[in-house]
Amino acid sequence: xxxxxxxxxxxxxxxxxxxxxxxxxxxxxxxxxxxxxxxxxxxxxxxxxxxxxxxxxxxxxxxxxxxxxxxxxxxxxxxxxxxxxxxxxxxxxxxxxxxxxxxxxxxxxxxxxxxxxxxxxxxxxxxxxxxxxxxxxxxxxxxxxxxxxxxxxxxxxxxxxxxxxxxxxxxxxxxxxxxxxxxxxxxxxxxxxxxxxxxxxxxxxxxxxxxxxxxxxxxxxxxxxxxxxxxxxxxxxxxxxxxxxxxxxxxxxxxxxxxxxxxxxxxxxxxxxxxxxxxxxxxxxxxxxxxxxxxxxxxxxxxxxxxxxxxxxxxxxxxxxxxxxxxxxxxxxxxxxxxxxxxxxxxxxxxxx
Amino acid sequence: xxxxxxxxxxxxxxxxxxxxxxxxxxxxxxxxxxxxxxxxxxxxxxxxxxxxxxxxxxxxxxxxxxxxxxxxxxxxxxxxxxxxxxxxxxxxxxxxxxxxxxxxxxxxxxxxxxxxxxxxxxxxxxxxxxxxxxxxxxxxxxxxxxxxxxxxxxxxxxxxxxxxxxxxxxxxxxxxxxxxxxxxxxxxxxxxxxxxxxxxxxxxxxxxxxxxxxxxxxxxxxxxxxxxxxxxxxxxxxxxxxxxxxxxxxxxxxxxxxxxxxxxxxxxxxxxxxxxxxxxxxxxxxxxxxxxxxxxxxxxxxxxxxxxxxxxxxxxxxxxxxxxxxxxxxxxxxxxxxxxxxxxxxxxxxxxxxxxxxxxxxxxxxxxxxxxxxxxxxxxxxxxxxxxxxxxxxxxxxxxxxxxxxxxxxxxxxxxxxxxxxxxxxxxxxxxxxxxxxxxxxxxxxxxxxxxxxxxxxxxxxxxxxxxxxxxxxxxxxxx
Numbered sequence: 001x002x003x004x005x006x007x008x009x010x011x012x013x014x015x016x017x018x019x020x021x022x023x024x025x026x027x028x029x030x031x032x033x034x035x036x037x038x039x040x041x042x043x044x045x046x047x048x049x050x051x052x053x054x055x056x057x058x059x060x061x062x063x064x065x066x067x068x069x070x071x072x073x074x075x076x077x078x079x080x081x082x083x084x085x086x087x088x089x090x091x092x093x094x095x096x097x098x099x100x101x102x103x104x105x106x107x108x109x110x111x112x113x114x115x116x117x118x119x120x121x122x123x124x125x126x127x128x129x130x131x132x133x134x135x136x137x138x139x140x141x142x143x144x145x146x147x148x149x150x151x152x153x154x155x156x157x158x159x160x161x162x163x164x165x166x167x168x169x170x171x172x173x174x175x176x177x178x179x180x181x182x183x184x185x186x187x188x189x190x191x192x193x194x195x196x197x198x199x200x201x202x203x204x205x206x207x208x209x210x211x212x213x214x215x216x217x218x219x220x221x222x223x224x225x226x227x228x229x230x231x232x233x234x235x236x237x238x239x240x241x242x243x244x245x246x247x248x249x250x251x252x253x254x255x256x257x258x259x260x261x262x263x264x265x266x267x268x269x270x271x272x273x274x275x276x277x278x279x280x281x282x283x284x285x286x287x288x289x290x291x292x293x294x295x296x297x298x299x300x301x302x303x304x305x306x307x308x309x310x311x312x313x314x315x316x317x318x319x320x321x322x323x324x325x326x327x328x329x330x331x332x333x334x335x336x337x338x339x340x341x342x343x344x345x346x347x348x349x350x351x352x353x
Numbered sequence: 354x355x356x357x358x359x360x361x362x363x364x365x366x367x368x369x370x371x372x373x374x375x376x377x378x379x380x381x382x383x384x385x386x387x388x389x390x391x392x393x394x395x396x397x398x399x400x401x402x403x404x405x406x407x408x409x410x411x412x413x414x415x416x417x418x419x420x421x422x423x424x425x426x427x428x429x430x431x432x433x434x435x436x437x438x439x440x441x442x443x444x445x446x447x448x449x450x451x452x453x454x455x456x457x458x459x460x461x462x463x464x465x466x467x468x469x470x471x472x473x474x475x476x477x478x479x480x481x482x483x484x485x486x487x488x489x490x491x492x493x494x495x496x497x498x499x500x501x502x503x504x505x506x507x508x509x510x511x512x513x514x515x516x517x518x519x520x521x522x523x524x525x526x527x528x529x530x531x532x533x534x535x536x537x538x539x540x541x542x543x544x545x546x547x548x549x550x551x552x553x554x555x556x557x558x559x560x561x562x563x564x565x566x567x568x569x570x571x572x573x574x575x576x577x578x579x580x581x582x583x584x585x586x587x588x589x590x591x592x593x594x595x596x597x598x599x600x601x602x603x604x605x606x607x608x609x610x611x612x613x614x615x616x617x618x619x620x621x622x623x624x625x626x627x628x629x630x631x632x633x634x635x636x637x638x639x640x641x642x643x644x645x646x647x648x649x650x651x652x653x654x655x656x657x658x659x660x661x662x663x664x665x666x667x668x669x670x671x672x673x674x675x676x677x678x679x680x681x682x683x684x685x686x687x688x689x690x691x692x693x694x695x696x697x698x699x700x701x702x703x704x705x706x707x708x709x710x711x712x713x714x715x716x717x718x719x720x721x722x723x724x725x726x727x728x729x730x731x732x733x734x735x736x737x738x739x740x741x742x743x744x745x746x747x748x749x750x751x752x753x754x755x756x757x758x759x760x761x762x763x764x765x766x767x768x769x770x771x772x773x774x775x776x777x778x779x780x781x782x783x784x785x786x787x788x789x790x791x792x793x794x795x796x797x798x799x800x801x802x803x804x805x806x807x808x809x810x811x812x813x814x815x816x817x818x819x820x821x822x823x824x825x826x827x828x829x830x831x832x833x
Binding site for chain 1: 359361362363364385386396397398399402404423424483484486532558563564566568569570571572573574575576577578579580581582599600603604608609610611612613614615616617648649651672673
């Protein structure tokens with residue numbers, strides 16, 4: 001049944017995503033990737049660049065001691081969340097784990113508020129009480145930001161349960177990593193989601209390393225698209241570095257969930273350039289591996305090349321985009337540096353309603 | 354404008370490191386993301402990436418330099434179109450002077466972090482003295498639970514089981530957002546028949562049988578509550594909620610605070626808690642003290658059917674996550690319940706079940722059965738005991754306990770849970786904090802014994818508290 005649904009999904013999308021094969025290197029722009037028009041490429045470039053520059057700035061501010069605790073950067077994975085978000089409609093929800101800055105920006109949450117939360121200031125999205133891993137926006141349908149690996153999978157399934165209960169036609173995108181994919185509650189959630197046909201898309205961001213443990217050292221089944229097979233949940237592997245492939249797969253998966261057929265699994269094959277968190281020396285992988293991914297598969301570079309070559313944008317036009325993005329990020333950093341810390345009286349607020 | 358490239362920190366606690374190697378040289382064009390240099394500490398090696406675009410105008414700290422303080426300028430980047438030589442000759446600003454820092458958080462050690470530098474800027478440093486917690490003691494008067502039921506109200510006898518069912522049914526009739534989920538709650542009519550008839554009245558959409566998957570369905574309930582639904586999640590027993598305690602505490606209890614007040618979870622986790630009869634250690638644990646330890650939760654443990662009904666209705670309407678601890682042995686016991694269209698009991702208020710003047714006995718849930726029988730025994734010996742039913746464990750009604758102890762000067766606590774860090778320990782501390790000078794004897798506690806619950810009938814009996822122990826403790830604090 002899973003296989004049938006998967007085939008149907010692919011056929012329905014028109015352009016089959018080559019990355020559904022399970023063997024071999026499937027990264028890089030597949031020759032038959034679905035195409036973007038100029039506006040889509042421009043929009044993708046803007047959104048991804050904002051995340052990249054925001055995260056670079058976060059890393060810098062962490063280095064300056066302005067950001068405390070843990071800080072998990074999304075650099076390298078930008079195409080996943082931006083492509084998925086392009087496939088949603090107003091009302092669809094997003095929930096994810098602790099590597100969440102990119103998701104918040106893609107959901108349209110204010111860069112200043114996110115950065116000020118990272119620096120623990122009163123203007124942060126959680127008034128400085130949540131930090132990097134804990135931000136939320138009901139208005140933007142973003143449900144966090146969760147620090148317990150895998151917990152967001154049951155929570156996202158619950159949000160989908162509420163959509164089903166209310167019959168509101170919304171779909172919950174539930175993101176988790178290759179590490180969380182080994183948690184027990186993930187499979188408890190898969191079971192209920194398929195049993196009750198809940199409108200949820202499970203987006204597994206396989207960046208190859210659960211903290212410092214590579215997929216092959218932690219997972220008996222390394223094809224994460226198959227993790228729903230015993231529940232009859234269809235899944236596919238997607239080149240998560242090619243935003244067009246992400247978008248097309250996202251459309252198929254969301255349509256499946258929205259139409260009442262239940263959950264769908266997308267394994268996004270992606271890569272994080274930076275360490276697990278800021279204090280990660282990354283001894284578990286070679287520099288060559290990181291350099292190769294950056295040089296040959298960078299999600300932003302792929303779009304940039306199309307903008308120059310296919311859409312004939314000039315270097316100056318791209319520079320202008322870059323300056324605008326940089327301005328947003330600098331403003332956010334400026335705000336997050338000078339905004340005051342929370343008032344001491346905030347210690348005892350927001351515990352109960 | 355020339356930009357200083359600063360020595361970064363690898364961790365929240367790093368103060369200095371070695372500039373191991375430059376990967377770019379003066380005059381090189383760099384763009385964001387380019388690796389400029391490698392730095393090392395005794396724990397880790399990391400790369401310094403360019404954040405800005407430009408030309409590496411001058412290297413200020415050469416390869417192999419040890420002990421470079423965090424935030425020291427290590428190079429100067431000339432911006433676009435800028436004169437490189439002018440930028441490189443510009444005097445680097447002095448490194449910020451590190452300021453005194455609070456001790457590093459011990460948890461950071463988990464990820465191998467060392468000492469952290471002072472933040473470069475820390476405007477409006479807040480007063481470091483801890484603000485006082487809002488006081489819960491507003492006065493020293495007891496709460497008058499008698500006023501909850503208007504005079505002349507008809508009372509009907511009802512079991513705790515029926516009262517709980519009626520509470521859920523009434524709230525489900527009022528609010529479409531209320532639903533019940535759990536194992537065997539629908540077709541089976543509840544493992545302990547507490548949800549009897551709900552499926553028939555409300556249908557399978559609102560009365561949901563879950564697979565045996567506590568961790569998963571607790572998370573599903575919390576996720577649904579985040580969107581504004583009001584799930585009642587039944588655990589067949591709270592022993593099984595151990596599988597789900599992460600979602601109860603990390604997701605339900607903490608999210609409101611972590612979201613700065615944006616996202617609450619209006620959810621009730623309910624089911625039998627504590628010992629039943631002869632079911633062994635894994636089905637007999639009393640978790641009252643565990644949940645009452647957690648800010649962000651309200652914890653309720655009623656004794657009578659009337660309180661069970663009134664408090665469960667209040668819990669379902671409450672916007673906060675609630676742990677509602679029932680007791681299997683009490684399910685079948687009958688109590689008078691007011692016949693009112695909409696009877697509720699406020700959360701956080703104790704009830705003086707029996708007035709007295711010689712000694713205060715504080716208990717809750719099934720502990721009340723020992724306390725009340727002991728009070729009868731004590732009466733025969735001329736000791737007039739006041740018995741307080743806490744009803745809610747968090748927030749705890751300190752006022753009512755303190756007011757009573759001020760009157761009697763003596764206190765005994767009774768619970769089935771373990772002694773260490775138990776509810777009794779907490780009550781004793783609150784009395785010390787608020788009424789120490791009124792005590793005529795140390796507070797005594799009667800608890801379950803400090804052993805996993807045994808199966809054998811005689812041992813199980815020994816492991817639980819009994820009436821004689823309560824009588825003995827009360828006499829001891831009265832020096833009788």
